[in-house]
Amino acid sequence: MKKKRISIVDIANSLQISKTTISFILNGKAKEKRISDDMVAKVNQFIHETGYKPSALARSLRTGRSKIIGFLIEDISHPFFSSIARLIEDEATKNGYKIIYASTDNDVLKTREIITMMRNRQVDGYIITPPLGIEAEITELIGEGIPVVVFDRYLPGVKTDYVIVDNFHGTYNATTHLVDQGYRDVVFVTFRSLQMQMRDRESGYSEAMKERKLKPVVLELEYNHSRLPIMEALTDLLPLQTDMDAVLFATNRIGVCGLKVIEHLGKNMKDVAIASFDDDIVYNFHKPSVTAVAQPIEDIANNVISLMINKLKKRHQSADFQTVILDTALKIRDSTRAKKQHN
């Protein structure tokens, strides 16, 4: 039952012509190679009738280009990344590319393996949120002229194209806002991480606090991509912050867990103001709605993919890299209303 896939040779035989000619026609080089219109018509007709499609695999082997983009992100199930996945996919498809994704969990070993696998598949370009420690591999890719676009975070010392947001001013503004609303003991809750985006968020918070002569208090959780461990950690740590009158979460993953925990902890937390980096639909629906630093997801995706497509198009890699830094937007909601004054 398995009808053999029809190949370019079959066409050549059936039509009694050379496969070279067919290949030229297939690749739109008909007039460049000055092939007769009759021939072109005949071949096209045959292709149409038989439903012949060239094997992308064989083509890739020959040309060294796979028309596949590797998308390496922390976790595809995270809405931030899956939203970007969708936007990137659409644009890639328009340009004839497909996407292979892989979740890294910010694990260097895993990421290294993924890159190796993708290189074996001749992936044409890499869009990646790199974990720390992967600098060498990234540099190597770039050194070999393979297009790489890094986003979400910055890799100090690695020259490549970047699309990031201004994390520092994101938390800086959020913190300033909290202080302006009358809060003094603002606690910053984050993952223990050396990733630049996390460090910048922390710096933004700390700077803002110091400028206002307030003492920064940072709570660090172990990174974990599922909710339960985060909630447990928060349940342990938050009650210890007896003076806290406001909390700023470094990511929406932590923040959403934090909301639940604060709700469970009950009355002591009633008047704690809440803000979070990374907007989330939950923040909209929570009562009170939660103030958040929103990342411009579409802008990020558009910049990432257009940078990538551009690099893919030009055959010779230019040595100048672009860094795109996008602004965040502080969405002020009910959770950071001006502090009630107690006597």
Next chain:
Amino acid sequence: MKKKRISIVDIANSLQISKTTISFILNGKAKEKRISDDMVAKVNQFIHETGYKPSALARSLRTGRSKIIGFLIEDISHPFFSSIARLIEDEATKNGYKIIYASTDNDVLKTREIITMMRNRQVDGYIITPPLGIEAEITELIGEGIPVVVFDRYLPGVKTDYVIVDNFHGTYNATTHLVDQGYRDVVFVTFRSLQMQMRDRESGYSEAMKERKLKPVVLELEYNHSRLPIMEALTDLLPLQTDMDAVLFATNRIGVCGLKVIEHLGKNMKDVAIASFDDDIVYNFHKPSVTAVAQPIEDIANNVISLMINKLKKRHQSADFQTVILDTALKIRDSTRAKKQHN
């Protein structure tokens, strides 16, 4: 700078042996082919030193297997699908497979194109939420012995492996629950769709209503994957349902939009009970929290991927197909408290 990729021939030359031997060692056929341990050691050492990795591309061309699974879903940015994407990815990776995803938007033409592209890339198996009208293509794939696992919905007349949930009883139970709580004018809000999962949800609702001698009222929206159009449609339609005392949303996408709209519409909607198919984290956080029919995401993913891996492993496709129907769970929350009796 571009150091040429080292190939199996290079090794053969360097070591003055045949590439066959290397290939055998590479593919773990060393003892089967009774290759001397010395040889094996020498080759492994060389491979290790040079960091040689076989080209997956060339291998695929030769073997006809790409070790890639195609994942065709409605929309990767939808949490339901991206969660499954993650679970499937992990299991696929363990078995040496990678995933290429593509969003279909339930569009037949688009899906057809995607399948064609993937076939040209020799994708080994397809995991797919098929749009209506794609039956022929699916049947063709199966006819050629290519593993296909369909999930989320059922394709009448197509014999293949399925992983679906019991949509009918999901809405049936939710509706019954609403009626038991004292609601009479339960309105069902859905997308206009002939997809089986949507029809089953509607049937479950209608049946439950009829059994209780109540009149089913179904509101159909045009399918759309972004929120704004859905909210606009709801803003137009919901106020017309003057008798409505409860609403059951057919998907969480509609439901989440519905919550916002109901909130905006304000006081008239105050006492309307709300339930939704597809649980969503927002439902947890909304005040009141929203009753939902939860799909067992992990179960779905596990069944899908293990079905796929099994089919991929056995060389000859057996003709018997499995259908896995999973139960949903009704999460009863505050939005469906017993109806207050007015005089």
Next chain:
DNA sequence: CTGAAAGCGCTAACAC
């Protein structure tokens, strides 16, 4: 204008 042929890197039947 069209064709012959080399080769991308690998696998596996067949030889020795």
Next chain:
DNA sequence: GTGTTAGCGCTTTCAG
């Protein structure tokens, strides 16, 4: 035990 060799299906240089 190990080597020879014929492809997998396509692109592209070089001839004519």
